[in-house]
Amino acid sequence: MAKTIIISNRLPVQLQIGKGTINAIPSVGGLATGMKSVHKGGESLWIGWSGLTDEDIHISLAPKIDEALAKHGCTAVNLSEQEVEGFYYGFSNRTIWPLFHYFMEYAEFxxxxxxxxxSVNQKFADAIIAQSDDDDIIWVHDYQLMLVPQMVKEKRPNASIGFFLHIPFPSYEIFRTLPWREEVLKGLLGADLIGFHTYDYERHFLSSVRRLLGLEVSFNEIYLQNRVIKVDSFPMGIDYNKFSNAAKKKMANAQRSDLQEKLDSHKASAPGxxxxxxxxxxxxSKGIAKRxxxxxxxxxxxxxxQEKIRLIILAVPSRSNVPQYQLLKREIDELVGRINGELATVNWTPIWYFYRSLPFDSLIDLYTSCDIAWLTPLRDGMNLVAKEYIATRTKGTGVLILSEMAGSAYEMNEALLINPNNFEEQADTLKQAITMPEEEQANRIEILQKRLSRYNVEVWANSFMETLIQQKEESPARVAKKIxxxxxxxxxxxxKKAQKRLLFIDYDGTLTGFHKDPQKAIPDEEMYQLLDALHNQEGTTMFLISGRDHETFGRWFLHKKYNMIVEHGVWISKNGEAFQLLEQVKNDWMQKIRPVLESFVDRTPGSFIEEKNFSLAWHYRxxxxxxxxxxxxxxxxxxTSLIGNDDISVLSGNKVMEVKSSNVNKGRAAVRILSEDTYDFVFAIGDDWTDEFMFQELPKEAITVKVGLNKTxxxxxxxxxxxxxxxxxxxxA
Incomplete structure (x- = not known):
């Protein structure tokens, strides 16, 4: 039976070591919560690092740790202190994290x-391979493990692999600065489904794939050898009911926590x-100092x-051994101290600042007591705090000020969205939040709550899994078409059994690869030998069929006496005879279209026009x-707007757009040849959209072959x- 394997840098449990005992306590983080439905449903396994290094674990404890983790459906990848330092604190958080959040000045290469x-990614991959079978579903998480999908795909080619990035994917201009950019992209492309929080991140990724690897991208699909990789956006939600119910329970409970009593006391002493x-x-990346x-x-x-507003800052400690984080803490400490020192009065301190983690119940106290949530990250993959705050506003009041740079901003237009770099806008928006009527607050909150309650974290996880399974189910249909x-x-x-055979063979992208200069994509000796053998074979009629001009094909092939159809069916040559018109077509329209193409050449560096007798092609390879x-x-x-009622059409080929007569195409030409005789084997092969006419028009029993994995x-x-x-x-043969 196929199982689901989840892989993340950290396991969804925390190990507590007592005197000879080990306890695994479930984590309450966003990913652990989100994957709960996937991890519990059916047979599943979670692979990750336990949080303890090899040096932390005494040899006698290792079996007990494995046993404790197994009770939670987990297995550990063991890492040394040196590996954690280089892999996690090094490349993950001093290279990828700053680069992907647009802090290039902090990125260390x-x-x-x-x-x-x-090497650590290979460790994770080896652990997956050891625990998996070919029909398993594997879901890899986040930036620490971007090489794992390809490493696993090499050993488990039939496994269905998904990858989700929980941080932003940067623009091409940023990503291209990474020295190992191609390796990272190829690592990710081992997955069958790659997910991001937003369409922008998806778009940036596809742009880098197209520009750095030169792969064909069609909408949100990447064509790689015999595979189609789907890329999509899945905005992560929260456990909405958990936060909403906790807030309702707190409201109904007469007993108050110490924190809640202090918050209530403050409000009572300073009404309004x-x-x-x-x-x-x-x-x-969170923009705390700017805020x-x-x-x-x-x-x-x-x-x-002044004295009518108080900012409560909760800064949760993170990566305190990384130099930039140490400097940031010092900057924030000094800012808070200076502002409080300059503006505080006997009865009022502008900023309450806490540098610590708080338990869940205390977070609920803060969420429900504060009138405004002010979240202004400079870059953020999602920002779930914004969603948590909205979920706890059970009375229907409250205002969310949110940075437009947060991934969650795309789903939360009813929040007050701001540019975190604009102090003027932030100040004015804060005033707007303070003075917003309760009716408007309620309208905004209601819309947000309905949306967030529908698309919660469980829906997010299930949506990704359903898409991954669908991708897996569609693969056999594609593989069945592979030769x-x-x-x-x-x-x-x-x-070989057939008595009379008819072959239609495209040239560019089929017999030979593409060249920056089409005139340099000349036939090689191996091609000539192959075509000679087919042309001279008894019972075989071979046609080269191409969009090329007849002058070029005449130079290359006329002396070989091959049958040729060129310019998509305008010209024909049989057995070395001079080219003749296969169709009567006009070219008087070319004078009107040529200036348009020339203007696009002027404005598109690297593009050029190829002029044929009866068509014009704009190349942008x-x-x-x-x-x-x-x-x-x-x-x-x-x-399209220009040609109007003219009898011409536009063909979109492989990095080329061609304008030609509407009544001419490869399909029409192929059918015409087919009608001249009877054949018991018909074969056609080509690589781009212009060949689709041929595939469509030939009889059902014909063998038609597409070069490349595109829709066809x-x-x-x-x-x-x-x-x-x-x-x-x-x-x-």
């Missing part, structure tokens, strides 16, 4: 960090005073609110991939030009 990161809550891990400065700016701009050795053998037998694709979409829109009308596919030649060689 140390080779030792990278080597340790690779607003409490503003700020909760973050102590991290430079404190913005609060000082607010108090100076609106002095009438495997057994399929190739079957096709080869049909070919040498442009920046994203920019070229954008320009192609623009050009398509312009051309063809029955089969092969991975690339090398496989094409191997296939054709089977016909002459």
């Amino acid at each position: 140390e080779l030792d960090f990278w080597e340790t990161y690779k 005073t607003k409490l503003v809550l700020s909760i973050d891990r102590l991290d430079y 404190i400065n913005a609060f000082e700016y607010f108090l100076n701009k609106y002095p009438e609110y 495997t050795p057994s399929v190739l053998e079957t096709i080869s037998k049909k070919y 040498n442009t920046d991939p994203d920019f070229g694709q954008k320009r192609a979409a623009e050009l398509n829109e312009v051309l 009308q063809a029955k089969y596919f092969v991975e690339g030009t090398k496989r094409v030649r191997e296939l054709l060689k089977k016909f002459i």
Whole structure:
């Protein structure tokens, strides 16, 4: 029976070591909570680091630790202090974390960090491989383990692998600065489904894949060899009922905690005073220092609110051994001290500052007591605190001020969204929050609560798993179309058994790879030998069928006397005869279209026009991939509006857009040839959209083959030009 394997840097339990005893206590973090439904449903296993290094664990305790973890469906990857230092505190948090949060000045590109990161990722992969079977579902989490998917895929090619990144994925301009950028991308592409919190992160990732690896991306699918990798956004939710019910229970309970009594006492002593809550891990990405400065700016701009507002800052300790975090704590300590020293009165301290973790019940006290939550990260993958605050506002009041740089901002438009770098905007927004009527607060809160209660953390986890399973179920249909050795053998037998065979073979992207200069994609000796053998084979009629101009094909192949159809079906040559028009077409429209294409060449560096007798092609293979694709979409829109009732059409090929007569295409030409005789074996192979006409028009019994793993009308596919030649060689063996 297939099982689900979850992998994260840390296990969802905390180990407590007593005198000869080990207890594993379930964690209450967001991921542990979110994966609860997946981990408990059916057979599952969670693999991760226990939090204890090899040096922490006495040899006598190791079996007891394994036993304690096994009770929670967990197994540990053991790490040494040196590995934790290089892998976690080093590459993960001093390279990837700052880079992915746009703090390039903090990113350290140390080779030792990278080597340790690779070796630890391999440790995790080995643990997965040891515990998994080919039909298992594997879900890898977060930036610490970005190489794991590919490492596992190499050993478990049929396993269904998902990966979710819980932090932002940066723009291409940022990501490209990473020295090991290709390795990281290839590691992630071992997954069958890659998930992000927002569409922006998804878009940045796809851009890097396209521009750094040169892979074909269609919408949210990446085509890699014989695989299709899906990329999608899944905004993580919270355990909404847990927070909402805790708030309701607290309201109904007459007994108050010490913290709640102090908060109530403060409110009673200063009626009308607003409490503003700020909760973050102590991290430079959270914008805590900027928020404190913005609060000082607010108090100076609106002095009438002095003694009528208090900012409560809860900074949870984090990575205290990393230098940047030590400097940040010192900066915050000094800021709070200075502002309180300058502005405090006998009865009022502007900022209450806590540097500690608080238990769940105390968090609920803060959430329910504070009138405003002020969360202004400079970059944040999601920010679940914003959602937790909303879930606890059971009375329907409260205002959320949220940075537009937080992933959760995309789901929470009813919050007051601000630019965390704009002090003026922050000050004015804080005033807006203070003065917001309760009716407006209630309207905003109600909409947010409905949305967050529907898309909670369990829905998030299940949605990802359902998509991953769906991807797994769709794979066999794609794999069935692949020309495997057994399929190739079957096709080869049909070919050799046939008395009269007809072959249509595309050129660019099929017989040969693409070249930056199309005129340099010339036939090589191996190709000539292969085509000679097919052309001279008794009972075989072979046509090269291409969008190329007839002058170029004439130079390359006319002396070989191959049959050729070029310019998508305009010209034909049989047995070395001069090219003749296969269709009567006009080219007077070219004068109108050429200036349009020229204007796009001027505005798109690297693009160029290829002019044929009856068509015009705009090539953008040498442009920046994203920019070229954008320009192609623009050009398509312009051309579509221009051609109107003219009898011309626009074809989108592989990095090329071609304008030609509407009544000419490869399918029409192929059917015309087919009608001239009777054949008991018909074969067509090609790589791009222009070949789809041929696949569609040929009889159902024809063998049609797409080069590359794209959506197609063809029955089969092969991975690339090398496989094409191997296939054709089977016909002459």
